C-alpha cells in the first residue's frame with residue numbers, strides 16, 4: 001500500500017474516532033441535562049409537598065387550638081354579660097353534646113360509613129336560629145264582623161293601627177333579639193321555652209316573628225315499594241334531615257360517590273308521627289294565640305303526593321290539622337266562656353287556575369281587592385259556626401267542591417290551593433273597664449303540589465293546571481326570596497296565591513310552614529327542592545303582633561340600652577337625611593349657577609353690562625324671579641309687587657357683583673401665577689449661563705410673557721406658562737365641578753391621581769374607548 005494511501009486511511013480513521021468521541025460526549029451531555037431536569041423536577045415536587053404539609057400541619061394546629069380554646073360566637077360575645085345568657089349558652093353546649101352522642105348512636109352503619117363522610121358538614125350558619133323577642137306591643141283592632149250565616153264582603157285581615165309606633169317597637173325588639181341556636185318544638189322545646197322566659201322576662205309564647213318551619217316525612221307508598229324505590233331521607237333527633245342521592249346502578253363512575261345534604265328545621269317528623277303530634281307541635285300554639293286576638297297561618301308545602309292534604313285534612317280515622325285545630329278551638333272557647341261571648345266565623349276558598357272560588361257556596365269566581373284591611377276576596381261567604389260538628393260539616397262540603405284530579409303521581413291530587421280561614425271575635429274589658437273588640441284569625445292553607453310536567457298527566461287540562469300551580473308556587477318562592485333578602489318590593493301581585501298569603505308571609509302574623517316530603521329516591525329532586533325552599537323560609541320574619549289583649553304599644557324604650565340603640569338609629573337616619581338634603585341643595589346651587597351663567601354671560605363686557613341698566617335677558621330673568629317671589633309670598637298687591645321686584649333686583653345685582661369680584665380675583669391670581677412663572681424662567685436662564693442665542697431666546701420668552709395681555713388668548717397658548725393659566729372657557733367648567741364636589745368624577749386629584757379634566761387637557765396619543773363624542777369635540781390644541 002502506498003504511503004499516501006496509508007496516511008489517507010489513517011487520517012480517515014482518526015476523523016471517525018474523533019466523530020465517535022464527539023457523539024459520545026454529546027450523548028453524555030444530553031443525558032446529564034436530562035438527569036438534571038429530572039432532579040430539578042423532583043426537587044420542585046418535594047418542595048411543593050413540603051409546603052402543602054406545612055400548611056396542613058399549621059391548619060391542624062390551629063384547629064386543635066380552637067378546639068381546646070373555643071372563642072365565643074359573635075352573638076354569645078354580645079350577650080355574654082347577662083347571667084341568663086350564660087345559662088342559655090351552657091344549656092346549648094350541653095344540648096349539643098347530647099345531640100352529638102345521640103346522633104352517633106342513632107345513625108345506621110350505612111349512614112355512618114358511606115353517606116356521612118361525603119355529606120357536606122353543615123356550617124354554623126345553617127343552624128336554625130330562633131330569635132326570642134321582647135314583649136311586642138298590643139294592637140288596636142276595630143273591625144266589625146257581620147254576625148249570622150249571611151254573606152259579608154271581604155276576606156278580612158287585620159292591620160296594626162299605629163304603624164309608626166309599631167315601627168319603633170319593632171326596632172327596639174329587633175335590637176333586643178336574642179339568638180338561640182336550638183329550634184322550638186324540637187327535643188329541647190321545653191328547655192328553650194323556659195330559657196325564653198328567662199331572657200324575656202315574659203311567659204307569653206308565640207311572640208317570635210320568624211316563620212317556623214317543620215318537615216313531615218310520609219311513609220313509603222305501596223306503589224313506590226313495588227317500583228323498587230329506596231328511602232333517601234333520614235330524620236335524626238326529630239330535627240335533622242339527611243337527604244342522600246343514590247347513584248343509578250348503571251352509572252359506574254358515581255356508584256361509590258353518594259351525594260347528600262343535611263338540613264335542620266324547627267322540628268322534623270318521621271313517617272311514624274301521628275296527626276295529633278303534628279298538630280300539637282305545629283299549630284296548637286297558634287290556636288291559643290288566635291284566642292288572644294292574634295293572627296296565625298299554617299301552610300303545607302311540598303311536591304304532589306307528598307302528604308299535604310293528608311296533613312291538613314287527614315282522613316275520617318286520622319283527622320288532620322284543620323279538623324284538630326277547629327276541635328281544639330271550640331274546646332278552648334268552651335273552657336273560657338260559658339256566656340258564648342266568642343264568635344267564630346268560617347270561610348273556605350280555593351285558588352284554581354289563577355281564579356279564586358268560594359268553596360262553601362260555589363258560584364262566580366271572586367275578585368281580589370286591596371283595601372284598608374289588606375287583600376280581600378270580595379263576595380266571599382263567611383259562616384258563623386257554633387260547634388265543631390257544624391264546622392266539620394262545612395269543611396266536608398267545601399272539600400267536595402274542591403278541584404281534585406288523579407295524576408300519575410297521586411290518585412287524589414289536589415289541583416288547587418285551599419285556604420280555610422277561621423276568625424274568632426270576642427269582647428274584653430280593659431283596665432278602665434272599657435269594652436274592647438278583639439279579633440284573631442287562623443288561616444290553614446293546603447297548597448297544590450309542586451310538580452314536574454313529566455310526573456303528572458300530560459293531558460292538556462292537567463298541563464295547564466300544572467303550569468298554573470307551578471306559576472303560583474314560583475311566585476311564592478320569589479316572595480320568599482325577596483322577604484329573606486329584605487327587599488323593599490315583595491312581588492305579591494305576581495299570583496293570586498301570593499296575594500292571599502301576603503298577610504301570612506309579610507304581615508302581622510305568626511306563621512308555620514309544614515314541608516311535606518316523600519321518602520322515595522324516585523322523588524329525590526322534588527324532595528330536595530321542597531327542603532331547599534323550607535330551609536330558605538326559615539329566614540323569613542313576619543311583623544310583630546301583640547302578646548296580650550291589654551298590652552300597650554311601646555312608644556318609648558324602657559331600658560337605657562334600648563334608648564341608646566334607638567338614639568343611634570335615629571341619629572343614623574338623621575345623618576342620611578342631612579346628606580340627602582345637602583345633595584339636593586348642591587344640585588339647586590348648580591342649577592342656579594348655570595342659569596346665571598346662561599343669562600348673564602361671564603365675559604367682563606356682559607358683567608359690566610349687568611352693572612349698568614339691565615339687558616333684555618337680565619330683565620327677563622328678573623321678571624321670572626319676581627314671579628317666583630310673588631307666588632311664594634302670595635303677594636298680589638301692587639305695593640308688595642314693587643317691593644318684591646326691588647328685592648329681587650337687589651339680590652340679582654348682589655349676585656352679579658359677587659360674580660364680578662370672583663372673576664376679578666381669578667384674573668389677579670392668574671396674573672400672579674404668570675409673573676411667578678416668568679420670574680422662575682428668568683432665574684433658570686441666568687443660572688444656566690445661556691449662550692447668546694439662548695439668552696436671546698429666553699429674552700424673547702420673557703419679553704413675550706411680559707407683553708402678554710391680561711386676558712388670555714387661546715390661540716396663543718404656546719409658551720410653557722400657559723399650563724399655569726386658566727383660560728376662560730375652562731374656568732366655567734371647573735367652577736361647575738367645584739360645586740359638585742361630592743359627585744364629580746374630576747375631583748380625584750388626591751394621591752396624585754389623574755382626573756378626567758387632566759386627561760382632557762393632555763394631548764391624547766390614541767383615542768380612548770372611554771372618551772365619549774362630547775369629550776372628543778373638546779379636544780384641546782396640542783402643546784408644542
Ligand SMILES: Nc1ncnc2c1ncn2[C@@H]1O[C@H](COP(=O)(O)OP(=O)(O)OP(=O)(O)O)[C@@H](O)[C@H]1O
Nearest residue numbers: 218219304305306307308309310410413414448449
Ligand atoms: N303521613 C302519612 N301517613 C299515611 N299516609 C300518608 C301520609 N301522608 C300521605 N299519605 C298518603 O299518601 C297519599 C298522597 O297524599 P296527599 O294526597 O296528602 O298528597 P298531596 O301532597 O296532597 O298531593 P297533591 O299535591 O297532589 O294533592 C295519600 O294516599 C295519603 O293517604
